[in-house]
Amino acid sequence: MTAQDNTPAAKSTTRTDDGIRDILRSGAVFILLAALMIGFTLAQPAFININNLMSILQAVSVVAILGAGVTVTLAVGGFDLSIGTVAASSVMAASYFMIVWGFGAGETVVLVLALGAAIGLLNALLIVRLKVPDLLATLAMMFLLTGLQLIPTAGRSISPGLILPDGSTATGKYDPLFLTIGRSSLFGVVPLPVILMAIVAVALYVLTERTRIGRLLFATGGNELATRLAGGPTDRLKTLAYVISGTLASLGGIVVAARVGRGDVSSGGSLLMDAVAAALIGFAVLGLRRPNVFGTLVGAVFVGVLLNGLTMLNAPYYTQDFVKGAVLVGALALTYGIARKA
Template sequence: MTTIGETAQPEEAGTPEGNHRDIRSASVFLRSGAVFILLGLMLGGFAFAEPAFINIGNLMSILQAVSVVAILGAGVTVTLAVGGFDLSIGAIAASSVMAASYAMIVWQLDAFATVPLVLAFGAAIGLVNAFLIVRLRVPDLLATLAMMFLLSGLQLIPTAGRSISAGLVLPDGSKAAGAYDPAFLLIGRYSFLGTLPVSVLLMGLVTLVLYVLTERTRIGRLMFATGGNEVATRLAGASPERLKTLAYVISATLASLGGVVIAARVGRGDVSSGGSLLMDAVAAALIGFAVLNLRRPNVLGTLVGAVFVGVLLNGLTMLNAPYYTQDFVKGAVLVGALTLTYGLGRNLDR
């Protein structure tokens, strides 16, 4: 304690107070930068082991590979913000792949009719999810799980379980006369200046728009308020039901956009597409909680999480790691990142 006329002296290094302050600073640094630290270590380690890993072509390949996961993860992030969870995004993306292929191969539509049609399909699924959750009070996990199973079966019915490609033989015995519109294929295959893929540009655009929506607008603040306390949202003069509906429509529409990118990339409607998208998108969204120690859904964190997983899988592939070990290594690294953020950082705070 200081007396009148005395001035408080700053804490010196080596004193208990100074040591505690240093520990707290280390804690904040670890919790804020754990994912970035691990990402930097992975980039350096893979580049050292395989110099080709760090060239611009491979880095763009990583971003292109994670673009769909990041887009779907952004949708999951929005539903998490309102206190929900969308398990149907993988099925919506897969159904959108089939819908886009069917529209061009069977109905012979062009890209300018197909893309809006598929996005409208996704928005409609989002409205159905919102109706089940908001109006009928079905728990979000159950409602979106039911929608996942519904869509997984529905996408197989028009073609009797066959993948869709040019020359498809329909269940009635007729042969589809359409083909993929070259303009549609540009969405998944074209790169600006031969370097920046369209899908990466879409990923950046989606991230930017949703970042502004969730972090810089009143709607975004109300979404987070809805996820924390619906009563507070009502007191602020907003409708939690409308905000939840908006969140699920955004999530499903983005899932359909991801399906469009996949269809344009592979050039066929594969019945097995979208199998791992749900888990990868959820992983990216949850890793986002740990980015910058925000501990809440955030779109930029989801993007970092998607890139984190993409770098890891690409590096393991380039090092010829056995495919059956990749999920284990991915899980181990993710556990490490989350432990640094939530476990070790918290212990250092004490």
């Protein structure tokens, strides 16, 4: 260091540069999000309309819920590739329970959530007990569920009047109370799925950031052996993470089923990638560089704003995935690049 570097002016300049880096590192995603919203508003003033903003939040609610599940598995050093198919299977299961078996809204919701928890528990069994790598275990579960959900209806989507494989006709219908989950709004403004998203985000934020269990989850992901030697129940923590992930994926499937009112065999196709994108963008939020629920929520909104704006500008649908990927790479590169220089 030269004599000039020790002058008050040089120290002031260094502090200013460090402050700018800190702001960019912690607020890169917010800066990009604000730039996107301003740009889309200037190009299409209807973008900033309250109804459109609520539409964006409703559209990203399922992605945020699934992304929160991904975040919990990332916290323990794992990764759940099956969440998209768990959500899709939950859509089919909810439809089957009501259309074919004639169940009501209450029992359908309970059974579907239990299904998601059971799938998460099975994933945990493969990973924790049988020591199957998490990517392989959840990938196998993804393929299993993709095929399994088609068997009860011989590959057909589920709607009232469904012709079953044995030639009979299903006589059930969607419970109107169930449909309110995806279609109703609080005070006619805030969609119910947005409220569910907020409840999930707050609950998981408190669990992961404000409780001993949350600290142990991150400790397991950081150094599982050290956490185990310190007395942490790492197997139970990993099991909890995958059960939470499966349950939240089923909740997302319930919201989708209630919104579309149909068990579509193609539902959930893009949910995995969007949820993962939201969770990864979350690494860049506030410069934390680790999985966090608040960041995942911001990441989901970021993706939703981007897609909604592109749609309003009539951008070709086949360019959207490229733009999503480019923005994801840019956000992460900016955050990690600034952190490295600092």
